[in-house]
Amino acid sequence: MLPYTPEQGTLADIASRRLAQSIVTGELAQGQKLNEAELAERFGMGRGPLREALRHLEGMRLVTRVPNAGARVVVLDRKTLSDLYAVREALEGMACRIAATQMTDADIDQLRKLLDRHEAQIKKEGGKVYAQNEGDLDFHYQIARGSRNQMLMDMLGSEQYQLLRMCRYRTSRNAERTLPALQQHRQIVEALAQRDGELAEMLMRRHINGAWRSISEMMDKEEAA
């Protein structure tokens, strides 16, 4: 259950969502120049709303702007991703620790069901990447919700972490990590069920660290080629 983005609102809101989606999925390449007139044309709106959308995205750090030179899609280099995963480890570790005391039994049960669905999906399709990706995000977001910390939820769910989704799309083609990841997810849920915050935090930190190492290796291979 990702934060629901209603399909309506002002034109600027719509443009903002569509652009965010295009950036995150890689439809718009990293570093690509964003031409206002062209995008406005494509979305069927004036340049005004589109400029507002770009400003919003700038605040979200999905685009970078230079005065009088326009906006470009942000570029995720190795260092940026490394920094991001370090921050994730701290934030989501904390989320787990707090969630262990704050989540209701019903919440935890929902988490289990979510993982069941993931498992079924993996077995059926061998990991249709898109769904698997959003599913993993769901898991992490649900735990953030469990912490009852709105700021954490904002950071993970809607804003800053879009960068993460962006990275996922690039790196999730090899689905070899999905099964061990699911296993780790289950361990985390069990720790939460036992109300063991420290263990849950440790498992989550290890899980994220492992994910980073996997991505890092993949980038090494890509660079070698």
Added chain:
Amino acid sequence: MLPYTPEQGTLADIASRRLAQSIVTGELAQGQKLNEAELAERFGMGRGPLREALRHLEGMRLVTRVPNAGARVVVLDRKTLSDLYAVREALEGMACRIAATQMTDADIDQLRKLLDRHEAQIKKEGGKVYAQNEGDLDFHYQIARGSRNQMLMDMLGSEQYQLLRMCRYRTSRNAERTLPALQQHRQIVEALAQRDGELAEMLMRRHINGAWRSISEMMDKEEAA
């Protein structure tokens, strides 16, 4: 050394900075309605750039917008601040742990000098609130820099954490906590100097936790009145 914001740029950039400043200092009250035409008039610009600035601030979470009903200054209630301080504890704790291995001796020396200046200022003026405030922010930001994690620096220095500055302005009138805080800062620096990341993290977490308790108490008193 807060991130330097040049006094130039597009009108939207200027409006964004001026608004952020006004919001953070409390010149614009929490929850206050932001009238586009009025603000545009005051800043001597059209409504276009001003709307872009509002969008940017929305991305920064300093204002909240409702379609067709305008923008309002964000309201920092007790829960929001509590969440914010929990996140701070995790992030700045991490910053300390990493900074202990990443900062150069020169960096640490600069940190000592910064604290010397703070001490002198406190003794001289009994804590001119504004300077003291920004000074404390400097300290925390320098440590984030020491972690060499750009994402962390962004989060602390320029964006999300503006909420924190906002809160500080409201709560820093009673300067009774400045001296113990300085003492804690010194302890943290010495832990960094000894390259003891774990200790530095622990001290920082305790420091932030103490700050939150102090603010929380103050809010209790205010509510009682």
Added chain:
DNA sequence: GCAACCTAGATTGTCGACAATGTAAAAAAT
């Protein structure tokens, strides 16, 4: 007197045009 409805004013959302700036290609000079 109270409530629902309607009207007038204010405010936000959007667009198109124009000015300012940056960029790249063509022309001129060495």
Added chain:
DNA sequence: ATTTTTTACATTGTCGACAATCTAGGTTGC
């Protein structure tokens, strides 16, 4: 031929006007 200068074009920045929406006050009916 290469470098510099100039010129033309594309893009961004800004403004003012108009349409859509919301809000408040008054009016009408019960």
